[in-house]
Amino acid sequence: MNASSVIGDLRARLDSKTALALLVLLHSAVTCLSLIKVADHQSYIHFSPERIWFAVLVAISFSTISLLFVFARFSFGYFVGFYFYAMILGFLWIDVFSEYNYPHLFAGVSAALSLVLLLVPVLFVRAPFQPPFVLSKPHFEHLLTLIMVISAGTIAVASAYNFRLVSIERIYDYRNLIEFPGAVRYLMGWISSTLLPFAFACYWLLGYRSRAAFVIVLLLLFYPVTLTKSAFFTPIWLATLAAISSICKARTSAILSLLIPTLAGVILIMISISSIGHTAIYAIMDVARIRLFDLVNIRMMATPSSALDIYNHFFASHPATWFCQISGLKPLMHCPYQEQLAIVMEKAYGFGNLNASLFATEGVASVGLLFAPLTAFASGVVLAFGNRTSAGLPSRFVLISAGVVPHILLNVPLTVAMVTHGTALLFLLWYVTPRSIFEEKS
DSSP: OOHHHHHHHHHHHHTSHHHHHHHHHHHHHHHHHHHHHHTTTOTTSOOOGGGHHHHHHHHHHHHGGGGHHHHSOOOHHHHHHHHHHHHHHHHHHHHHHOOSOSOHHHHHHHHHHHHHHHHHHHHHOOOOOOOSOOOOHHHHHHHHHHHHHHHHHHHHHHHTTOOOOOOGGGGGGTGGGOOOOHHHHHHHHHIIIIIHHHHHHHHHHTTOHHHHHHHHHHHHHHHHHHOOHHHHHHHHHHHHHHHHHHHSOHHHHHHHHHHHHHHHHHHHHHSOOGGGOSSHHHHHHHHHHHHHIIIIIIIIIIHHHHHHHHHHHHHTSSOOOTTTTSTTTGGGSOOSOOSOHHHHHHHHHOSSSOOOOTIIIIIIIHHHHHHHHHHHHHHHHHHHHHHHHHTTSOHHHHHHHTTTHHHHHHHSOHHHHHHTSOHHHHHHHHHHSOTHHHHHHO
16 A cells, blocks of 8 residues: 555545544633633633532533534635634633623623524625636746745835744833834735635645745744744745645644644643753753644633633723724724724733734624624625635545645634634636646546
8 A cells, every 4th residue: 555545544544534533622621721821820810619610611512513513515714714723622611710800691692693603604604706717827936926026025115114023921122112004014914815725725826846845934934023922923824824735635724724733832831840850951842842732722712712802801891892893983983992902902911012803893892792693694604705616626625725725714803713814805716726736646
C-alpha cells in the first residue's frame, strides 16, 4: 500500500460520522477544561467548585448542538459556524460563574438561541449563484499577480510610517504611536485578512510553491509594520491549515484547527516541568508553554466568550445602540455613545479596547437580549452568501483562503469584518474564481 492510499484511507476514517462526533464532543470537553485553567490566570473569569455541576450540565446540554457539524457538509459557513459554537459554549460556561450582575439565565438562553438561528443559514443555505461571467485562466492569473503587486506596494508605503523589529512582549510600547492614512489602513486590512490568504490558497493548491512562499513572506512583513499578534501568527496559521488539510478532509480540518491548539495549551499548562530544574531549558520551556496558553486558550478562545459576558453586564444598565455604532449610521441618528464601543468598554472596565463579535455588538449592544437572536439569524443570512459564492470550489481551497476569517468574526462586529477586513471582498473573489483551474490541476 503506497503513501497516498494510506493518507486517503486515514482521511476517510477521520471524516466518518463516528469520528466527527467524537472530535466535536472532545472539543467541547477540552473547551470547558481550558476555561477552568484560564480562571487561574485571568481575574475577570471566575471558577467556583460549588457551581461546577450546573456548568457541566449546561455544557452537556448545549454540546448536543455540536452534532449538527457531524451531519452538515463542509462550507464556509461550516468553518465559521464551528468557531461561533466554541465561543458561545465558552460564554455559557463563563455565564454560570460570572460575578457580573445581569439576567444570567435570560442571557444564556438568548445566546444559545442566537447560535442556533445563525447556524440554520450558514450550514444549510448552499445554493450556488450563477455568475454572469467567469474569468478565464489567464485573466485569473493576472488577478493574482495584481493582488501581489498591490500587497507589496501597500507594505512598502505602510513601512514608511512604521517599521520596527521588536519582540511580541514590546509591541504595546509602540503600537499606540502608529498612525496610517485611512486608505492605507483599509488596504492593509483587506490584504492581510483576505487578499493574501486567497492568493496563498490559490498558489499552494495549484502547485506554485515558490509563489506561495512569497505570499508568506509578504504576510510576515506585516508584523514589523502593524506590530500586532495576528500579523505575526497569520502566516503560521495558514501554513498549519495547509498541512492539516493535506491529511484530513475539510470538516475534520476545521474541527482540528481548534481542538489541537486548545488541547495542546491545556496539556502544557497542566504538566509540571520542574523536574528539569532551573536551567536554561526550563526557562525556555516555561516561557513557551505560558505564551502558547496565553495566545490560544486565553486570547483566541476565552477572550471572545468573556467579551460577551462583559457586554451583557454593560448593556443590562445602559441604553442599546440600535446600530448607531456603525460609522455610516451614526451621523443620521441620535447615539448615546459618541466613541467606538471598544473605547467605551475600555473606559468602563479597563481591559483595553474590547471589540467583540456580532453576538455582542449587532446583538446584545444593538437590540438587547430579546431581539439578539433575530440579528444573529440576519447575520447568518449574510454569511451564507459566502457558501453560495464559493459553491463548486474545492473545500480545501475554501478552508485555507478563509483561514483568517473565523478569528476575525470572533473579535469584531460583522459590519467591520465585512468591510474593514474585506470578507465581502473574499466573497466576490470566490464568485469570479474559475472552477475549471482546480479541475485541471486534479
